[in-house]
Amino acid sequence: IEKRFLETFNAVSRHFRNTVKRVFEGGRGKLYLTDKDISKAGLEIEVKPPGKKHSNINLLSGGERTLAAIAFLYALYKVRPAPFLVLDEVDAALDDANTLRFTELLKQMGEETQVIIITHNKLTMEAADVIYGITMEVPGVSKVIGVSFESLV
Amino acid sequence: IEKRFLETFNAVSRHFRNTVKRVFEGGRGKLYLTDKDISKAGLEIEVKPPGKKHSNINLLSGGERTLAAIAFLYALYKVRPAPFLVLDEVDAALDDANTLRFTELLKQMGEETQVIIITHNKLTMEAADVIYGITMEVPGVSKVIGVSFESLV
Amino acid sequence: MIRKLKLKGFKSFADETEISFSEGINCIVGPNGCGKSNIVDALKWVVGTTSAKGMRADTIKDVIFKGSEGRRAARSAEVSLLIEGQELFSAKSSLTEVKRRINSKGESEFFINGRKVRLKEIQELFTNLGLGHKDYAFFEQGQIDRVLRLKPTERRALIEEAA
Amino acid sequence: MIRKLKLKGFKSFADETEISFSEGINCIVGPNGCGKSNIVDALKWVVGTTSAKGMRADTIKDVIFKGSEGRRAARSAEVSLLIEGQELFSAKSSLTEVKRRINSKGESEFFINGRKVRLKEIQELFTNLGLGHKDYAFFEQGQIDRVLRLKPTERRALIEEAA
Numbered sequence: 001i002e003k004r005f006l007e008t009f010n011a012v013s014r015h016f017r018n019t020v021k022r023v024f025e026g027g028r029g030k031l032y033l034t035d036k037d038i039s040k041a042g043l044e045i046e047v048k049p050p051g052k053k054h055s056n057i058n059l060l061s062g063g064e065r066t067l068a069a070i071a072f073l074y075a076l077y078k079v080r081p082a083p084f085l086v087l088d089e090v091d092a093a094l095d096d097a098n099t100l101r102f103t104e105l106l107k108q109m110g111e112e113t114q115v116i117i118i119t120h121n122k123l124t125m126e127a128a129d130v131i132y133g134i135t136m137e138v139p140g141v142s143k144v145i146g147v148s149f150e151s152l153v
Numbered sequence: 154i155e156k157r158f159l160e161t162f163n164a165v166s167r168h169f170r171n172t173v174k175r176v177f178e179g180g181r182g183k184l185y186l187t188d189k190d191i192s193k194a195g196l197e198i199e200v201k202p203p204g205k206k207h208s209n210i211n212l213l214s215g216g217e218r219t220l221a222a223i224a225f226l227y228a229l230y231k232v233r234p235a236p237f238l239v240l241d242e243v244d245a246a247l248d249d250a251n252t253l254r255f256t257e258l259l260k261q262m263g264e265e266t267q268v269i270i271i272t273h274n275k276l277t278m279e280a281a282d283v284i285y286g287i288t289m290e291v292p293g294v295s296k297v298i299g300v301s302f303e304s305l306v
Numbered sequence: 307m308i309r310k311l312k313l314k315g316f317k318s319f320a321d322e323t324e325i326s327f328s329e330g331i332n333c334i335v336g337p338n339g340c341g342k343s344n345i346v347d348a349l350k351w352v353v354g355t356t357s358a359k360g361m362r363a364d365t366i367k368d369v370i371f372k373g374s375e376g377r378r379a380a381r382s383a384e385v386s387l388l389i390e391g392q393e394l395f396s397a398k399s400s401l402t403e404v405k406r407r408i409n410s411k412g413e414s415e416f417f418i419n420g421r422k423v424r425l426k427e428i429q430e431l432f433t434n435l436g437l438g439h440k441d442y443a444f445f446e447q448g449q450i451d452r453v454l455r456l457k458p459t460e461r462r463a464l465i466e467e468a469a
Numbered sequence: 470m471i472r473k474l475k476l477k478g479f480k481s482f483a484d485e486t487e488i489s490f491s492e493g494i495n496c497i498v499g500p501n502g503c504g505k506s507n508i509v510d511a512l513k514w515v516v517g518t519t520s521a522k523g524m525r526a527d528t529i530k531d532v533i534f535k536g537s538e539g540r541r542a543a544r545s546a547e548v549s550l551l552i553e554g555q556e557l558f559s560a561k562s563s564l565t566e567v568k569r570r571i572n573s574k575g576e577s578e579f580f581i582n583g584r585k586v587r588l589k590e591i592q593e594l595f596t597n598l599g600l601g602h603k604d605y606a607f608f609e610q611g612q613i614d615r616v617l618r619l620k621p622t623e624r625r626a627l628i629e630e631a632a
């Protein structure tokens with residue numbers, strides 16, 4: 001059991017290091033265990049954006065925290081994807097440049113697993129395979145309508 | 154002291170009722186005191202979006218909660234504006250239609266008090282009187298640059 | 307993978323509503339307050355979430371349609387999920403229907419392919435599909451950085467889930 | 470109203486930086502991580518915020534520039550604010566400079582128009598300007614719905630501030 005845990009941890013941290021380099025275009029991401037005794041150890045996350053000196057995740061900005069969390073999720077799914085993934089407006093804090101980096105990762109995850117994502121951001125909508133519109137034409141009652149991407153931009 | 158509190162409460166709740174009607178284009182906003190004894194009473198907030206039956210703020214959506222909080226802030230400032238107001242990406246959860254309703258309120262608040270607002274949303278930037286750009290051309294070191302609105306869209 | 311989601315009387319979905327999802331990236335869009343996050347709640351509910359807080363509600367009965375102008379409140383809510391799942395330990399791909407129904411007293415009933423089961427069986431089914439840990443597959447609105455806010459020992463559970 | 474904000478060695482503002490604000494709506498824009506919310510922290514800090522959590526930091530010393538690829542860490546941080554204030558109880562409009570400085574040991578010093586004062590005097594100055602309650606003038610990133618999450622007795626304090 002512990003051997004499997006350690007193998008998984010090593011695989012996830014390798015993917016995390018690579019994914020942080022990709023989304024932050026540099027910098028360093030690191031996962032480490034808080035205790036030599038594997039059965040008791042917790043998991044710490046460190047991210048150092050490019051050009052910056054410190055790696056404390058509490059000093060990161062709103063958008064940087066979103067990118068760090070998405071990089072961790074991507075690393076987990078590289079090792080073992082869940083049968084489906086549900087994301088509700090996870091791109092809210094991202095500027096346009098980071099939204100595009102996010103959608104690159106999203107498209108890759110979409111090849112391994114089914115993704116259901118809610119967004120108001122047109123850049124993210126462009127990455128979708130299928131779009132579903134929800135309306136409340138009758139006030140208070142939700143309905144699903146077919147939507148084409150062209151009608152949204 | 155209690156007389157002043159009650160007068161202020163009544164003025165804020167009147168403005169709140171009107172502002173909710175404006176930003177939700179209908180519906181009903183209500184403030185009420187939780188205790189007959191004014192010195193002990195807390196403040197409850199109720200918002201019923203148009204066409205919906207319940208008024209429990211916990212059932213509101215992400216964007217509806219933002220609108221309710223902004224309506225409350227606007228009502229407070231109508232009664233007594235602070236010397237300045239700082240808003241950090243408060244429009245993140247709003248769709249385009251609600252962002253425009255928000256900027257209408259913002260412009261009115263800007264006439265009574267100095268507002269400092271941080272945003273990634275171009276619709277909100279359009280409502281600004283002055284725009285300041287922050288960059289990190291030297292990685293890790295922030296600088297302020299002059300920005301014109303035309304360069305952003 | 308989810309093939310189809312059906313909702314009836316669940317939160318703002320008063321009428322029977324069906325969504326057929328596809329592979330890849332399924333994007334849900336719409337104005338504020340139209341019911342997008344209610345779909346996420348429906349998915350969490352049918353896979354076994356039992357807490358009212360997890361449903362953004364005060365009591366678990368709050369998931370039943372409360373009525374609107376022109377519509378009476380519903381007396382029950384029902385969500386069903388059609389899943390095409392590769393069981394973790396076998397190559398067999400099967401189509402399973404999971405359903406949950408709640409009545410006005412707040413009592414829930416669970417069904418797998420029409421057979422009434424207990425909550426425990428639902429949770430076992432989803433653990434076998436690789437969905438044992440809620441934080442592994444659901445990222446709620448405003449909670450994307452939740453993994454950064456967890457304590458180190460809580461984060462460890464996500465690695466265990468991947469193992 | 471704020472006329473000017475000066476930062477030096479505060480968070481990512483390593484070099485002396487000056488921003489002259491104007492009336493009406495001042496909009497601050499820039500990419501993720503460039504230092505926009507650090508400006509909000511600087512404003513909260515100079516008006517007297519003492520908690521590290523309020524500075525999104527682990528210790529209060531974290532507000533001092535920690536260095537970057539080509540730059541050494543700073544040994545102190547300083548923020549000053551030039552305020553044109555209508556005192557609440559008189560029509561007089563005056564220009565006041567408030568300054569806060571912190572050294573590498575974490576000790577803060579406060580100044581009003583160059584005169585060294587205690588934190589208490591800073592807090593009194595801002596209470597007289599109508600800024601007694603932090604939640605009245607600062608809405609941090611991701612916290613716009615904070616007033617909805619407060620308990621009813623905590624919300625009451627906002628009405629008292631307006632009174």
Ligand SMILES: Nc1ncnc2c1ncn2[C@@H]1O[C@H](COP(=O)(O)OP(=O)(O)OP(=O)(O)O)[C@@H](O)[C@H]1O
Pocket residue numbers: 140202205212213214215216217246316317318336337338339340341342343344345368369370371372373447
């Ligand atoms: N039991 C219920 N009965 C009827 N309506 C409900 C019920 N529970 C919630 N609602 C309604 O659902 C709406 C919220 O929907 P939801 O949170 O899904 O919106 P959303 O599409 O995610 O919006 P946003 O873009 O603002 O996040 C609320 O306006 C609320 O009135």
Ligand SMILES: Nc1ncnc2c1ncn2[C@@H]1O[C@H](COP(=O)(O)OP(=O)(O)OP(=O)(O)O)[C@@H](O)[C@H]1O
Pocket residue numbers: 049052059060061062063064093293479480481499500501502503504505506507508531532533534535536610
């Ligand atoms: N003491 C410090 N010394 C140096 N840099 C610091 C210090 N404290 C914070 N930072 C840096 O400031 C950056 C965060 O800035 P800030 O939160 O202001 O970004 P932002 O412009 O608001 O971004 P977003 O749009 O993502 O919210 C972090 O990348 C962090 O590295």
Ligand SMILES: [Mg+2]
Pocket residue numbers: 214215216342343447
């Ligand atoms: Mg939502």
Ligand SMILES: [Mg+2]
Pocket residue numbers: 061062063505506610
């Ligand atoms: Mg920020």
